[in-house]
Amino acid sequence: MKKIVIIGGGMSGLVAGIYAQKAGFESEIYERNDKAGGLCTGWTRNGHYIDNCVHWLTGTEQKTQLRRLWEETGALTAETAFVPNEAFYSSIYNGVKITLWKDLERTEREFCQLSPEDSEEIHDFIESVRIAQCRKMPVDKPMEYMSPSELMQLGKSMQGIKAVKKKYGNISLKEYVKRFKSLPIQKVMTDFYSGDSAVTSIIFSYASISCGNGEIPVGGSEKMIERMTSRYLETGGKLYLNHPVKKVHIKENEACSIELNNGFNVEGDYFICAADTYEAFYHLIGEKYIPEEWKLVYNQHSEYPVYSKFQMAISVNRDGCPIEHMTFIDCDKIKVAVSTIDRICIVSYGYESSFAPEGKLVLQIKIEQNETDYNYWSYFSEIMYQKKKQEFGKLVMEQLLIKYPELRDNYEILDIWTPRTYHTRYNAFQGSFMRFRERADVKAFASNGKFKSIPNLYIASQWLQAPGGLPTAAAAGKFAIQHILKAEGKYVLF
Numbered sequence: 095m096k097k098i099v100i101i102g103g104g105m106s107g108l109v110a111g112i113y114a115q116k117a118g119f120e121s122e123i124y125e126r127n128d129k130a131g132g133l134c135t136g137w138t139r140n141g142h143y144i145d146n147c148v149h150w151l152t153g154t155e156q157k158t159q160l161r162r163l164w165e166e167t168g169a170l171t172a173e174t175a176f177v178p179n180e181a182f183y184s185s186i187y188n189g190v191k192i193t194l195w196k197d198l199e200r201t202e203r204e205f206c207q208l209s210p211e212d213s214e215e216i217h218d219f220i221e222s223v224r225i226a227q228c229r230k231m232p233v234d235k236p237m238e239y240m241s242p243s244e245l246m247q248l249g250k251s252m253q254g255i256k257a258v259k260k261k262y263g264n265i266s267l268k269e270y271v272k273r274f275k276s277l278p279i280q281k282v283m284t285d286f287y288s289g290d291s292a293v294t295s296i297i298f299s300y301a302s303i304s305c306g307n308g309e310i311p312v313g314g315s316e317k318m319i320e321r322m323t324s325r326y327l328e329t330g331g332k333l334y335l336n337h338p339v340k341k342v343h344i345k346e347n348e349a350c351s352i353e354l355n356n357g358f359n360v361e362g363d364y365f366i367c368a369a370d371t372y373e374a375f376y377h378l379i380g381e382k383y384i385p386e387e388w389k390l391v392y393n394q395h396s397e398y399p400v401y402s403k404f405q406m407a408i409s410v411n412r413d414g415c416p417i418e419h420m421t422f423i424d425c426d427k428i429k430v431a432v433s434t435i436d437r438i439c440i441v442s443y444g445y446e447s448s449f450a451p452e453g454k455l456v457l458q459i460k461i462e463q464n465e466t467d468y469n470y471w472s473y474f475s476e477i478m479y480q481k482k483k484q485e486f487g488k489l490v491m492e493q494l495l496i497k498y499p500e501l502r503d504n505y506e507i508l509d510i511w512t513p514r515t516y517h518t519r520y521n522a523f524q525g526s527f528m529r530f531r532e533r534a535d536v537k538a539f540a541s542n543g544k545f546k547s548i549p550n551l552y553i554a555s556q557w558l559q560a561p562g563g564l565p566t567a568a569a570a571g572k573f574a575i576q577h578i579l580k581a582e583g584k585y586v587l588f
């Protein structure tokens with residue numbers, strides 16, 4: 095039996111492992127941390143569960159390719175329930191609150207009531223979201239293995255998407271929102287994705303959520319990963335936690351072994367690097383082997399920017415909590431690390447009573463951070479870093495309390511984390527937890543994860559394809575196994 099060695103037990107690594115077992119290979123996953131899941135994780139502080147990932151899981155709709163993948167890997171089961179969720183998010187600007195409801199008619203009605211002079215543009219936006227609901231990610235197999243008729247079928251199913259893409263072309267969100275006279279509508283459009291993102295970013299995300307294809311599984315990120323880990327182990331996979339990998343050894347254009355930090359070497363027939371791609375190329379595999387297109391992308395910081403967040407979790411009384419679902423509020427202009435901000439995102443996790451002790455719920459506060467902020471956080475010694483986190487945490491809390499004075503005697507800070515956390519724990523490039531942000535005016539970058547010069551080595555990661563996130567990571571893991579099956583001369587479809 096041929097052996098596949100997988101570096102990294104995040105979403106990509108776990109999915110690769112599960113499909114490797116399913117395809118009859120022997121497989122081993124080497125993960126640097128004490129649990130699997132990578133960026134898809136959660137942790138407990140003072141009796142509260144802090145979910146660090148799933149705000150929405152694309153692919154929850156029945157009878158889609160992605161839903162099948164989630165069920166085959168145990169991420170979802172037929173019994174998995176979803177959190178009752180009425181909205182994508184709300185934005186409050188100058189005291190006016192508006193919401194992107196799952197119910198598109200309600201959103202259109204409320205937006206038009208607020209700003210009748212924008213009716214035509216609002217209608218256009220909602221129609222585009224409705225059309226984009228047909229967008230379902232093809233994850234049965236990589237496009238390169240699709241037959242002409244499968245490609246034609248895919249093209250047909252994506253016609254609506256092509257029309258939406260054509261309509262908005264490479265217009266950025268900040269250009270697009272000028273079409274609306276209402277400032278609160280302008281804000282709601284630019285709160286989730288930053289101004290230089292493509293308009294289609296918000297249209298596609300809102301489309302998934304509004305058609306029920308982007309739900310939150312009950313139990314959150316940690317439970318989802320636990321189910322996947324069990325699936326992998328039950329099918330005979332071997333998961334080595336606390337086993338950081340130092341190097342992939344390559345001889346005469348063939349990967350032969352990985353070297354662990356503890357000095358041991360592990361041999362295999364095939365290798366899948368499912369760690370962050372920067373870590374993979376620049377530390378594990380070596381610069382010599384980095385494909386030119388990847389070098390270019392990593393060197394063009396402004397064209398392919400990354401982003402992360404400064405985040406806090408607080409416990410508040412459940413009764414009278416002023417925040418429901420995800421809400422963006424305005425605040426005084428303040429500096430958090432290097433970035434100056436005037437909006438704060440607050441997410442309520444009140445939807446699951448098991449996440450907090452009785453009578454309490456967890457709120458998470460999220461502030462956008464960029465590459466410069468990451469450099470700022472990375473600069474400090476551990477002691478100074480802890481001090482700075484507390485300082486900025488206090489500053490952000492002051493702003494929150496101006497808006498919600500009722501929280502003043504009713505909150506406990508559970509945790510504060512920054513882009514540095516993601517780099518330290520997961521080797522995430524510049525602390526980024528999604529892949530490159532899609533700029534409207536820059537061609538999206540995509541890779542199939544294969545090396546021309548090293549045929550038994552593959553990359554599997556959310557960084558391979560836009561838009562990143564869990565579905566892209568999962569698809570990359572599955573596709574890596576299909577590439578290996580192809581290399582073995584076997585049928586690729588599971």
Ligand SMILES: Cc1cc2nc3c(=O)[nH]c(=O)nc-3n(C[C@H](O)[C@H](O)[C@H](O)COP(=O)(O)OP(=O)(O)OC[C@H]3O[C@@H](n4cnc5c(N)ncnc54)[C@H](O)[C@@H]3O)c2cc1C
Pocket residue numbers: 101102103104105106107124125126127130131132133134135146147148149150151152337338339340368369370373378519520521522527528554555556557562563564565567
């Ligand atoms: C706050 C937050 C919210 C998010 N919300 C969503 C959401 O709502 N929907 C969505 O789809 N996505 C969301 N994401 C993104 C999602 O978590 C990621 O896209 C996905 O988990 C990436 O998976 P991956 O396998 O590509 O990478 P990773 O999760 O980075 O996995 C890589 C693994 O490799 C390990 N590793 C790294 N280096 C080594 C080494 N040298 N040796 C051994 N192991 C190593 C890491 O520890 C990690 O476990 C969110 C992420 C965060 C942080």
